[in-house]
């Protein structure tokens with residue numbers, strides 16, 4: 001008799017589709033999950049990634065959540081922009097962005113640099129994104145979630161957003 005765990009891809013008999021969050025089944029004896037709306041996703045046992053075959057998007061999972069793995073700075077910037085919007089509507093103000101260290105090379109050149117005019121130091125100018133100070137995460141060996149998640153936002157309570165005001169930005 002076959003060990004039933006071996007019949008399924010690395011993420012088990014079913015997963016949540018990273019796009020629509022529906023529970024979708026694995027196809028037995030393959031590495032494939034099939035979403036009725038988004039088609040086939042393939043698990044890669046070597047990298048621990050899930051790949052959407054149609055778009056070529058890669059995902060990794062942390063704490064039952066999928067995190068898209070970016071290959072272009074615009075993808076990360078867009079995701080951070082969305083998270084800032086969401087934070088704002090929840091009544092918080094972001095004070096700092098922490099981006100996963102694995103994106104450091106990718107993001108260099110895409111961050112705003114404030115000129116270190118006061119100290120005159122070469123590369124000491126703080127990087128910014130959407131006006132917020134940017135830091136890179138600790139190494140993933142020290143904190144494994146940084147192998148998967150893309151960024152984190154530090155926040156503080158802000159001015160609550162009133163609905164009609166928010167409407168202006170829809």
Ligand SMILES: [Zn+2]
Pocket residue numbers: 017018019020021022035036037038039
């Ligand atoms: Zn789907």
